[in-house]
Amino acid sequence: MNDFLKTDAREVDPVLDHSVDVETTVLGADEIIINMGPQHPSTHGVLRVKLKLDGEKVVGSECIIGYLHRGVEKIAEHRTYQQFAPYVDRMDYVAAVSNGLGYCEAVEKLMGVEAPPRARVIRTILTELQRIASHLVWLGTHALDIGALTPVFYCFREREEILKIFEKYCGARLTTHAFRIGGLQYEAYDELEADTERFCKDFETKVDEYETLLTENRIWIGRTKGIGIISAEDAIAIGATGPVIRASGVEWDIRKAAPYAAYDQYKFDIPTGKNGDTYDRYLVRMEEMRQSSRICLQAIQNIPTGPIMARIGKVLKPPPGEVYHAIEAPKGELGYYIISDGTTQPYRVRIRPPSFVNLQAFDTMVKGHLVADVVAIIGTLDIVLGEVDR
Amino acid sequence: MRGAASLNPGNMPNEPEDKQPPANAAADKSADKPAADAAKPAAPPAATPAAAAPPKPPAAAGAAPPTPPAAKPAAPVAGAPAAAGPPKPTAPPKEAPPKPEPLDNDLVKRYKQRFGEGIREAWIDRKQSILVVDAAQYEEIARFTRDQEKFNLLADLTAVDWPRREKRFDVVLNLYSFAKNERLRIKVHVGEKEQISSVAGIWSTANWLEREVWDMFGIVFSGHPNLTRILLPDEWQGFPLRKDYDILTQDTAWIRENLGIESGQ
Numbered sequence: 001m002n003d004f005l006k007t008d009a010r011e012v013d014p015v016l017d018h019s020v021d022v023e024t025t026v027l028g029a030d031e032i033i034i035n036m037g038p039q040h041p042s043t044h045g046v047l048r049v050k051l052k053l054d055g056e057k058v059v060g061s062e063c064i065i066g067y068l069h070r071g072v073e074k075i076a077e078h079r080t081y082q083q084f085a086p087y088v089d090r091m092d093y094v095a096a097v098s099n100g101l102g103y104c105e106a107v108e109k110l111m112g113v114e115a116p117p118r119a120r121v122i123r124t125i126l127t128e129l130q131r132i133a134s135h136l137v138w139l140g141t142h143a144l145d146i147g148a149l150t151p152v153f154y155c156f157r158e159r160e161e162i163l164k165i166f167e168k169y170c171g172a173r174l175t176t177h178a179f180r181i182g183g184l185q186y187e188a189y190d191e192l193e194a195d196t197e198r199f200c201k202d203f204e205t206k207v208d209e210y211e212t213l214l215t216e217n218r219i220w221i222g223r224t225k226g227i228g229i230i231s232a233e234d235a236i237a238i239g240a241t242g243p244v245i246r247a248s249g250v251e252w253d254i255r256k257a258a259p260y261a262a263y264d265q266y267k268f269d270i271p272t273g274k275n276g277d278t279y280d281r282y283l284v285r286m287e288e289m290r291q292s293s294r295i296c297l298q299a300i301q302n303i304p305t306g307p308i309m310a311r312i313g314k315v316l317k318p319p320p321g322e323v324y325h326a327i328e329a330p331k332g333e334l335g336y337y338i339i340s341d342g343t344t345q346p347y348r349v350r351i352r353p354p355s356f357v358n359l360q361a362f363d364t365m366v367k368g369h370l371v372a373d374v375v376a377i378i379g380t381l382d383i384v385l386g387e388v389d390r
Numbered sequence: 391m392r393g394a395a396s397l398n399p400g401n402m403p404n405e406p407e408d409k410q411p412p413a414n415a416a417a418d419k420s421a422d423k424p425a426a427d428a429a430k431p432a433a434p435p436a437a438t439p440a441a442a443a444p445p446k447p448p449a450a451a452g453a454a455p456p457t458p459p460a461a462k463p464a465a466p467v468a469g470a471p472a473a474a475g476p477p478k479p480t481a482p483p484k485e486a487p488p489k490p491e492p493l494d495n496d497l498v499k500r501y502k503q504r505f506g507e508g509i510r511e512a513w514i515d516r517k518q519s520i521l522v523v524d525a526a527q528y529e530e531i532a533r534f535t536r537d538q539e540k541f542n543l544l545a546d547l548t549a550v551d552w553p554r555r556e557k558r559f560d561v562v563l564n565l566y567s568f569a570k571n572e573r574l575r576i577k578v579h580v581g582e583k584e585q586i587s588s589v590a591g592i593w594s595t596a597n598w599l600e601r602e603v604w605d606m607f608g609i610v611f612s613g614h615p616n617l618t619r620i621l622l623p624d625e626w627q628g629f630p631l632r633k634d635y636d637i638l639t640q641d642t643a644w645i646r647e648n649l650g651i652e653s654g655q
Contacts, residue, residue, distance in 0.1 A: 066621035071637075073606075074630055078637050109516055236542055236568070239595030250568070257571050323516045324564050324575065326545065335546055337564060352546040352564070360598050389621060 030055050034371075038067050042145040042375040045385030049362075049374065056370050061363050065356075068389035076349035081107050081181060081316045084349070089175035091353060092387040094137045096175045097130035097166070098329040104179045105260055106325035106336035108310070110318040111181075117304040119183035120262040125196060125299045126169065126178055127261065128292040132203070133162040134330035135289050142282075142379035143214060146223045151213055158206055161199050168195070181316060183309035193300040200293040207290055214282070224278040228365035228377040231276055238364065239357040242332025244381065247284045248276035254328035261327075266298045278380040285382075317344055331355050331382050351390060355383040493519050497539070497574075505531060520575045528578050529587040532563075536592055541565035541574055544593035547600060549580075549607045551633045557581040559609055563589075580609055588614035606631035623648070 031054050038046040046067035052060035072091065076084045088103045089096035101123055108115060115123070140155035163173040168189050170178050178184075214220045230240070232248040245252060253270045255263040271287035273280025318340040326335040332354030341347040358381050365377050493512040501509045501521065508527035513520055523531050535541045546564040557579040565574045580586045588611035590596040600611045601620040608629035611617055618624060627641045645651060 066619075066623070069621040071630060074635075074637055112516070237594045239544055239593065239599075241543075241545075252568060321515045322520075324518060324546070324573065333545060335564065337546060337548060337562070339550060348550050350546065350548040350562075352548075356598065357595055360595060 031059065036374065038064075042378060044141065044378065044383060045388075047359075047378070047383070047385055047388070049378075051366075051371065051374065053371065058366050058369055058371065058374060061366050061374075063359055063362055065359070065385070065388050068385050070390065072390040073349055073351060076346055078345065080344045081318070081346060084346070085179075085181065086175070086177045088351070089177055090386060091351065091390055092134075092329065092331065092334075092355065092384045093174060094384055095130050095134040095330045097126050097178050098134070098327065098334065100177060100179045101127050101261065102325065102327040102329065102334045102336055104181050105327065106323060106338050107181045107316070107318065109325050110321065110323045110338055110340055111312065111316065112319070113182060113310045113312055115183040115310055116307045117262070118306045119179075119308045119310075121265075121299055121303050122184060122188050122192075122308070123179055124262040124266075125192075125296050125303075126166070128295045128299075129162045129165060129196065129199075131292045131330045132289050133159045135285050135292075136162075138285065138330075138379075138382045139210065139282075142376075142382075143220075145375045145379045146220070148214060148217070148220060151210055154206070154210060154213075158199075158203060165192070165195050165199065168192075180309070182312040183307070185309075187308055188303070193303065196296050196300050200296045203293050204290065207286060207293075211286060215286075221279065223373075223376055224282060224380075226275075227278045227369060227373050228281075228380055229275065229277045230361055230365050234364055235276065235361065238361045240332065240361050241357070242328065242330070242354055243281055243284045243288065244332065244358050244361065246271065247273035247281040249274055254326055254333060258326070260325075262299065263295075266295045268292075268295050278376050281380045315344055317342060326352070329354055331384070331387070332358055353387040353390060355381075355385075355387040356390075359383050359388055491515070493521075495519075500539070501531070501534075504534060518573060518575060520577065522577045522579070525578050525580060525584070525586055529589065529592075531576070532589045532592050535565060535574070535576065539567065539574075540569040541567045541572075542593075543568065544589070544595050544599070545573075547589070547596050547603065549603045549609055549631075551607060551631065553633045555579075557584070559607060561586060561603065561609065585610040585612040587612055588617075590614055605629070608632070 031052060033050060033052050035048065035050055037048040040047075048064040048067070050062040050064065051058050070090075072087055075087060079087070085100065085103055088099040092099050104115075136155040136159040140152035140159075143149075143151040166176050166178065167173050169192065170176055170186055172178075230238075230244070230248055232245070232250050235245045235248045236250065240248075241252075249272055251270050251272045254260075255268075256270060268291040269287075271284045271291065273284050320340055320342040322337070322339040324335055324337045326333045328334075333352065334354055335350075335352030337348075337350040337352065338346050339348040362377060362381060365381075366374055369377070491514045493514045497519065498509065498512045498521070501512075505523070505527055508524045508531060509521060510524055511520075511522040543566040544563060545566050546562075548562050548564075550560040550562060552558055552560065559580040559582070561578045561580055563576040565576065566572070567574070578586060586609065588596065588600055590600060590611075591613070597615065598620060600614055601617060603609050604611065604614075604617050605619045605621055606629060619626060622630070623644065626644055628635055628639065630639075642652070
């Protein structure tokens with residue numbers, strides 16, 4: 001693995017200058033401060049960004065968040081373990097299944113139980129489909145922000161198929177609450193394998209279709225290559241995870257590093273980038289969609305039979321203690337740090353949201369670029385404000 | 391059940407009632423029976439008014455008992471939160487079970503060799519390593535952790551409130567090492583009036599994470615570049631994730647001033 005270092009970043013993009021601070025610098029003659037959001041279509045929710053501009057060049061920025069804060073962690077302390085499960089779906093609402101998987105597994109770890117093999121495989125299939133769905137929303141909106149109108153229609157067409165599978169499985173499309181602590185509530189419906197197979201086989205040609213629209217497109221390359229560069233060093237220091245860090249050349253995926261669900265049974269690659277720019281993050285996510293589809297195709301080959309729920313009581317009282325469990329959500333490391341005091345309600349639930357931490361990289365990425373690139377950089381971080389603010 | 395019942399009351403209007411089914415049911419039944427018994431023999435001739443009349447007393451009797459139980463548990467939580475919340479959070483019974491498995495591997499030996507008494511405790515919980523370190527040496531230990539032990543990703547920094555303990559807060563760092571593919575948790579005890587050094591200079595991700603801890607718990611990180619609220623409005627009073635901050639508490643003054651309404655509900 002070749003780390004993409006700061007020096008390399010400077011070679012690619014000499015304007016990178018990390019020394020400007022929006023708060024302390026005195027405004028120059030051509031400098032102004034403008035406000036972007038919170039009501040702005042390209043901020044993907046309610047993100048407000050204060051930009052300090054020199055002409056059209058961004059010299060400093062500050063993200064102002066919290067508009068969607070609902071106090072999820074506080075609510076968790078006042079709900080039983082099962083009651084809290086639907087709340088986590090509302091954080092990253094374009095990847096609700098992944099959130100649910102992380103939470104259920106964290107509580108299972110806390111209790112010292114494990115979901116049965118059949119449940120783990122079904123969980124893996126649904127979570128990977130969710131990863132594809134989440135990346136499709138990212139691709140569609142990101143391309144739309146940059147000015148490519150077509151991909152969003154294609155992406156939402158395919159996403160619809162995935163949502164149909166979720167709907168057939170558990171009746172919900174977005175905030176699914178698909179999993180339960182200890183396993184699954186619903187047995188897989190009869191055509192789950194057939195539906196997944198049809199979708200995944202079809203999907204591989206669809207990804208190629210998206211790529212023909214964008215990958216070689218001169219405008220797309222012009223708008224993404226060399227934009228929002230972050231070196232591996234910076235990305236690690238800032239705590240970035242997921243596609244953001246992989247595009248900077250760090251080959252790290254929690255599905256491989258600390259396998260959960262049934263990921264240890266399947267073959268898949270971890271795509272990495274070289275330059276840590278918006279274009280590389282685009283390529284990484286495109287490849288991740290292919291890999292997810294590959295995992296699904298392997299998983300449906302052999303879904304074990306057996307129970308779908310571990311033998312746990314209806315009243316969950318995990319033994320006192322604590323656990324930190326992280327999964328590779330579509331946006332990065334999604335961690336749950338749960339402390340039990342032996343009662344039916346958690347003493348503390350801390351949710352480590354990937355979007356919140358990744359958003360911190362925004363300032364590093366945006367400096368030296370043009371206002372129009374701000375939109376591309378927000379898009380490439382793939383943030384969901386429901387998760388940033390919790 | 392004890393913990394659930396004592397913690398819940400403030401939550402939602404219907405919950406305390408759910409929690410009290412035996413009391414209510416008994417009250418209803420006892421109210422029902424005499425009322426029905428009294429009604430039947432007393433007013434047989436006037437069929438329609440009598441039929442309409444009996445339901446009323448039980449309804450009134452039924453409505454009366456639920457309110458006191460609903461109000462009673464709510465009062466202590468709002469009035470004396472430290473007394474209502476903590477029965478379950480008491481430190482000793484909680485920390486006792488995880489500790490039987492003390493952690494004594496090479497990692498801890500290296501830390502102990504370097505910092506001696508700076509490493510207060512070390513144990514394993516659910517196969518995860520936990521170190522409790524001294525606040526005075528915290529910054530030094532953090533630097534050592536990153537540079538020597540190669541835990542270069544600060545996955546998460548958060549805090550936990552134990553209001554009954556002498557030093558009420560735990561600041562918790564969840565670390566990951568790419569080189570070793572290992573995770574480590576470091577905890578520091580911080581008192582309410584104490585400050586703790588910021589690690590934003592060591593892992594820059596701590597910048598926002600520490601701001602969030604300040605926002606939610608009111609722990610001051612000395613040396614932090616910009617310690618302001620991050621999720622809540624800047625002028626908000628109170629620290630919501632503290633245990634003595636009831637779930638229905640709001641900064642009513644702020645809400646009135648900024649939203650122009652009496653309640654944020």
